[in-house]
Amino acid sequence: MKARMESPAMLVPDAMQALQSLGKALFTSAEQTGIPSRTLFLAYLRASQLNGDSVCVELHSRNALAAGESAERLLAVSAWRDTRYFDDAERAALALSEAVTRLQERVDPVPDDIFNEAARHFEVQALATLIAGIATANLWNRLNVSTRQIVPVSKSN
Template structure:
């Protein structure tokens, strides 16, 4: 690791962790669910090329009971029958929000995603996407130790 960003900016990382805790709590008691969250986190991390986060979230997903087949096919989710329409909506929303620069979010995608999520669900899903994008940038920028993560 190039530097320990947790010790370099403890207040900033506390704010990140507070947002992360909100997202995880909302997933536990709300409509997202931890399984969906791990799929979204993994897919966003694949897009961003964050090896540390891909390692982390696939380990968490396996621990939570996710199948190898679905994890292996995640980068090609549109081409497989392995994901529910709700999961596909979340993955499409995650990809669009991760690749938002120069693309925006069109109304058709918003409406298609809203068919599966309430306003709170959409807000929490988008916060989860924002959060994992931020963690990816920290892990990549400061060369987090890939493979060191162990699920609790």
């Protein structure tokens, strides 16, 4: 397998720096607002799974593991509704991630029940951070999927 081209984030002047700055701002905001980084990684992982972005699935899985996430919970993210692994706030973040990622699938893409459940668990700035983070994950997914970016295989794989 081979990528169609180098990532647009690498080719567009200053894009990578801007995207990395956005990522840092999101994690700084998450820390300030009390969103566990593990929750962000779960939301990003779910968006990446839905979008078929193998690069980001691996990246967010590795980052979540480094942040203390368990392998069992990561393996269960794709079936989060049917497992006991996630608390109510994480479930709200995962539902919001799915809704924001699947905008085209509903007349009301992010229904009130999903938004209100997330708002019940996250204060306004935290919710803004979560939404901006999910949108950023989707941006990366679209860059990677459209150009068929490939996960580098390490020698240990």
